[in-house]
Amino acid sequence: MSDTDSGIVELLRAVGDLGVPDRFPASLDRKVRAALEREIEAEQDAPSRRTSRLRRMRRRSLLVPVALLCITAVASAATGVALGIINLGQAAQRNALDTPLELFQADLPANSVPRPAPAWKQTVIASSVRMIAKPHIPGIGAVQYWVADTRQHGICTAIRLPDGSWAGLKNFRQVGGALVGCRPTRTQISAGALILSGFDYTDSEVIGEDGQKIILNYGEITAPGHPTEIENESTGARSRVIDGKYFLLVSYPTRGVRGGTDVGDGAHLIALDASGAVVANERKPLREVH
Numbered sequence: 001m002s003d004t005d006s007g008i009v010e011l012l013r014a015v016g017d018l019g020v021p022d023r024f025p026a027s028l029d030r031k032v033r034a035a036l037e038r039e040i041e042a043e044q045d046a047p048s049r050r051t052s053r054l055r056r057m058r059r060r061s062l063l064v065p066v067a068l069l070c071i072t073a074v075a076s077a078a079t080g081v082a083l084g085i086i087n088l089g090q091a092a093q094r095n096a097l098d099t100p101l102e103l104f105q106a107d108l109p110a111n112s113v114p115r116p117a118p119a120w121k122q123t124v125i126a127s128s129v130r131m132i133a134k135p136h137i138p139g140i141g142a143v144q145y146w147v148a149d150t151r152q153h154g155i156c157t158a159i160r161l162p163d164g165s166w167a168g169l170k171n172f173r174q175v176g177g178a179l180v181g182c183r184p185t186r187t188q189i190s191a192g193a194l195i196l197s198g199f200d201y202t203d204s205e206v207i208g209e210d211g212q213k214i215i216l217n218y219g220e221i222t223a224p225g226h227p228t229e230i231e232n233e234s235t236g237a238r239s240r241v242i243d244g245k246y247f248l249l250v251s252y253p254t255r256g257v258r259g260g261t262d263v264g265d266g267a268h269l270i271a272l273d274a275s276g277a278v279v280a281n282e283r284k285p286l287r288e289v290h
Contacts, residue, residue, distance in 0.1 A: 088112055088179065092172035096165045100146040101129050103166060104156045109183040120189070122150040122182035129156075132243045137216075137250050139208030143167075145218065145248055148182070155200050155220055156182040157246070167216055168204035175213070177204035185220075197289075198223035198280040199269055201247075217249040217267060223286055225279035227271035234268045241271075 095106050104124040128149040136142050141162040148156035158180040159167040168180040180202065186194045201219025208214045217237075221227050222245055230239045235251040242248070249269075271280035281289050 089172055092169040092179065096169040098166070100131075100148070100158065100160070101126055103146075103158055103180070104129060104148050104182050106181060108179040108181040112179050120184055122152050122154040122156070122184065124156055124182055125149045125151060132246055133248065135248065137214070139210065139212050139214055139252070140206055141209070145242070145246070147243075147246060150182050152184065152188070154182055154184045154188065157202065157218055157220070159204060159216055159218060159248070161206065167206050168202070171207065175205035175207060178202045180204065195283065196285050197282045198271065198286050199282045201269070203267070213253060215251045215253055217251070217269070218247065220245045221247060221271045221280060223271055223280035223289075225273045225277070227279050228274050229272045231270050231272065232267055233270060 091106075091108055091111070095103055095108060098106065101124070107122055107124075110120040110122060125148065129146065130148070131144050131146050133145040134142055135145070143162065144160040146156075146158050146160060150156060161167055161170065163170075166180055168177040183202075185200045186196055198221055199219065200222075201217055203215055203217045206214045206216060217232060221230060221241065228241050230241065230247040230249060231237070232249050232251060235249075235253070237249040237251045239247040239249045267282075269282040270278050273279050279289060280286060
């Protein structure tokens with residue numbers, strides 16, 4: 001089975017695990033449906049790899065719209081319709097050493113689904129590309145936090161590792177995490193499917209210098225009350241708000257975290273103001289917090 005076919009089977013399996021009653025559209029040819037079902041049954045992976053795949057599918061990086069867009073895309077690809085699906089692994093490797101501007105211009109999250117809705121396509125404003133922080137992360141070293149604005153008012157964030165590669169692209173198939181780059185905000189694409197909590201973020205897994213898995217949560221918080229600090233209540237990780245709205249949380253999931261060992265499943269972010277009051281909670285719409 002080719003890499004493309006394997007990717008289709010992986011995506012269909014993951015969509016089924018998300019609770020979609022029928023992962024195949026009714027219009028799909030019965031023979032094609034049967035063949036795909038046989039492949040899914042025959043290629044059950046080991047639990048660890050399967051968990052990693054599902055973790056990537058559940059990322060906070062706009063999961064629901066991705067799943068809905070991909071269901072139709074996968075069925076069409078299976079029937080031989082060319083929709084321009086890119087191989088995510090190849091894309092990650094190809095762009096792993098991009099300059100910040102090149103990475104944001106590549107628009108990888110949008111190009112990871114065929115025929116993206118208009119809201120997914122982002123056009124970076126070149127003059128807005130900037131590094132906002134260079135923190136030292138134990139187990140990784142000094143990283144660079146790059147951001148940019150888009151003409152569509154989306155969000156561009158990426159973490160550059162000490163070796164010059166981008167977290168989320170290096171070792172894409174071996175670790176969890178979302179494709180980094182530019183993407184729409186939850187408000188732009190929610191259609192009632194996502195909680196408009198003021199948080200727009202993604203996460204990347206990084207293998208540390210000693211083999212330790214380190215999870216980075218990073219993105220934007222936009223909420224009334226001037227949030228100054230972000231906390232992941234599941235892990236205890238905290239971050240000061242950077243440049244008025246950005247944050248970077250670092251978690252070490254095998255070092256006895258609270259609330260689970262995986263940030264994809266257990267992350268619970270809240271935003272605090274200078275007095276310590278909660279002004280945003282990612283599990284509640286903003287209107288329920290204030």
